[in-house]
Amino acid sequence: MDGLERFIYDLQDHRERVELLLGLLHQLNCQHYERLCAAMPGRVVVNWDDVNNLYLSPRLLQEYWVPATRDYAAICHRYNKLFVMHTCGRLQGLIDLFAETGLDAIDWLTPPPTGDVSFAEAQSILGGGVAVMGAAEPGTMRFGTPNQVEASLHGWLAGVDLRRNFCLMIPCPLGTPLANAARVARVLARDYGLELNREPGFPAIWEEPHAQQTG
Numbered sequence: 001m002d003g004l005e006r007f008i009y010d011l012q013d014h015r016e017r018v019e020l021l022l023g024l025l026h027q028l029n030c031q032h033y034e035r036l037c038a039a040m041p042g043r044v045v046v047n048w049d050d051v052n053n054l055y056l057s058p059r060l061l062q063e064y065w066v067p068a069t070r071d072y073a074a075i076c077h078r079y080n081k082l083f084v085m086h087t088c089g090r091l092q093g094l095i096d097l098f099a100e101t102g103l104d105a106i107d108w109l110t111p112p113p114t115g116d117v118s119f120a121e122a123q124s125i126l127g128g129g130v131a132v133m134g135a136a137e138p139g140t141m142r143f144g145t146p147n148q149v150e151a152s153l154h155g156w157l158a159g160v161d162l163r164r165n166f167c168l169m170i171p172c173p174l175g176t177p178l179a180n181a182a183r184v185a186r187v188l189a190r191d192y193g194l195e196l197n198r199e200p201g202f203p204a205i206w207e208e209p210h211a212q213q214t215g
Contacts, residue, residue, distance in 0.1 A: 004055055026068050033072050037079035044082045046107060047072065052089035053116075058097065066100050073102030088135060090116040095125050105131035108169060111156050114138065120159030123166060131165035136184065142173040146183040153187055162192060 011018045037045065051065065069085070076083040085098065088108040095117055098106060109132055111118050119134040126132065140152045160166060168188070172181050188194045 022064065026071070029068070030071055030075060033075040037076055037081050040081075043080070044084055045076050046084045046086055048086045050087050050089065051085070051091075051094065052087060053092060053094050054090055056094075058094055061094060061097050066097055069101040069103065073104075077102070084133070088115065091122075092116040095122055099126050099129050103130050105133050105165075105167075107133045108135040108171070109133060110135045111137050118159075119156055119166070123160060123164070126165075128165055131167065133167045133169055134160075135169045135171050138171045138173050141171060141180055141184075142176045144180065146177075146179045149180045149183050150187050153184055154191075157192070162194065 073083040082104040084105045084107045085103050086107040088110045122132045170184050189196055
């Protein structure tokens with residue numbers, strides 16, 4: 001955070017010099033995206049800016065981040081790539097800016113208490129332009145019981161249109177009980193009618209003998 005604080009002071013005290021440097025960095029970033037998109041066979045490019053409201057204001061993002069990100073998205077789209085922004089923290093007051101960037105999706109959008117925007121709220125603000133790749137709250141997955149995970153899952157998905165630009169991601173931090181992940185898979189299939197990927201010869205996660213559905 002010391003570096004960020006120094007940057008903010010320098011931006012106020014030496015704006016022309018800092019903006020000149022930012023412009024040069026942006027040119028290099030654009031070259032990076034051009035070369036990356038031209039060389040990579042995959043369809044998805046992920047940016048790890050992890051923008052959130054703990055250290056950046058809407059004004060700064062609107063002035064500097066939105067135009068730069070719009071350029072990166074345009075480059076990716078010229079090469080028929082999807083451009084995804086990773087951000088797993090707090091987005092209250094900022095999330096509307098994401099719709100102005102040309103991004104295709106927000107990756108690992110996390111509900112409270114890790115984040116501060118619900119999946120339904122994000123989906124409502126972003127409309128159909130930016131997909132919500134929502135992540136289950138990792139603390140609940142790691143330390144909750146299967147019953148607590150199930151109750152939380154219903155809360156996370158309340159008001160969400162699961163068929164419209166939405167993807168649920170299930171992060172399992174190291175040490176997460178397998179029963180918690182199994183409960184999520186069971187609930188998604190049972191209560192939401194979602195089809196789960198299964199490979200021939202491999203059982204569903206809840207069929208594993210050590211993934212007991214305990215409370």
